[in-house]
Amino acid sequence: MAAATRVLGAGERTPGIQETGSALSLAERMPRLILEARRVSTTLAHGLHGRRRAGPGESFWQFRPFVTGEAAARIDWRRSARDDRLYVREREWEAAHNIWFWIDRSASMGFASNLAQAPKVERALVLGLALADALVEGGERTGLLGLTRATASRRIVETMAQALVGDGAGLEADAPPRATTGRFDEAILISDFLVPLDEVRASVEAIAGSGTRGHLVAVADPVEETFPFAGQAVLHDLESDLSVNVGDAAAWGEAYRTRIAAHRDGLAEIARARGWTLTLHRTDRPASEAALRLLTLLAAARGGI
Known part of the structure; x- marks a missing residue:
């Protein structure tokens, strides 16, 4: 799948890589994005309705079957006496764990059509910052993969924003950095x-x-997603600075939509194979929609909903 393309109208200036990189500069836009993230965060239901994950804690969570190899001391003999099998008494996982974010800021993320509410990079930043803020309010620790430590600081939005502004290398990375994460962490x-x-x-x-x-x-x-073009068009690749002249954009549209659908199916399969989730968010929709879905998915993973 090629990087995001832009269709140019007659007489419109072709954006080069330098222009795209400048457009992705965050220093001037970040204060506005922080305010937007705070606004989205306040619309979300705070907290995750309980973490509900097995681990060290005092509150009973559930019984589960005993697994060969576990310590016999973990067996709940009273519950086991009511059945023909052995059971372990699990306690609720009460300690906060780490939730790591990676926000793509490569050149293709700078694209915005006249149908969008914001460029993709701005929407991605608002989503990430708003979610981090809501999660910290819910008692979690959040951080940026490879950039910051996970923290439950009430100033998490400012901390992440400052790290992103200072991370010039992130403008050229279209994949998450290699970073160590824990067994009970989420990304x-x-x-x-x-x-x-x-x-x-x-x-x-x-x-x-x-x-x-x-x-x-x-x-x-x-x-x-829709490629709603017809007639002659110029497709510009924001990553490589290459351009392609298309004589019949409508004819290209059908093949393009088939390919983008296949790409989305491939993403869904990658996520499904590892028990991950996939959320598709269009920039003509409110950021709060995707943020609420992610909070719901995080809560559901803990059995809290």
Whole structure:
């Protein structure tokens, strides 16, 4: 799958890589994005309705069958006496765990059509910051993969924003950095994922290999989903600075829509193979929709809903 393209009208200036990189500069826009993230965060139901995961804690959660190899001291003999099998008494996992974010800021994320409410990169940043804020309010620790430590600080939005502004290398990375995550951690990867599926699969496998659960959030401009063009057009690749003249855009549209649908199916299969989730968010929809879905998915993973 090629990087995001832009269709140019007659006389419109072709954006080069330098222009795209400048458009992705965050320093000037970040204060506005922080305010937007705070606004989205306040619309979300705070907390995750209980973590509900097995682990060290005082509250009873559930009984489960005893597994050969476990310590006999874990067996609940009173419950086991009522059945013909052995049971273990599990306690609720009460300690906060880490939720890691990766927010794609590569060149393709700078694309915005006139149908979108915001460029993909701005929507991705608002989603990530708003979710981090809501999760910290719910008692979780959040951080940026490879950039910050996980923290439950009430200033998590400012901490993440400052780290992103100072991370110039992130403008050229279209895959998450190699970083150590824990067995009970979760990762939220926000990108357009307009890269070969093998690259996405490699990133997911690297993170999931340590037992980390995850969520893919595919941010798409509505034009990238529908390709609503006809007649002659120029397609411009924001990643490579290449252009293609198309004589009949409508004819290209059918093949394009088939390919983008196949790409989305491939993303869904990558997520499903590791027990991850996939959320598709279009930039002509409110950011709060995707944020609420992610909070719901996180809560459901803990049995809290």
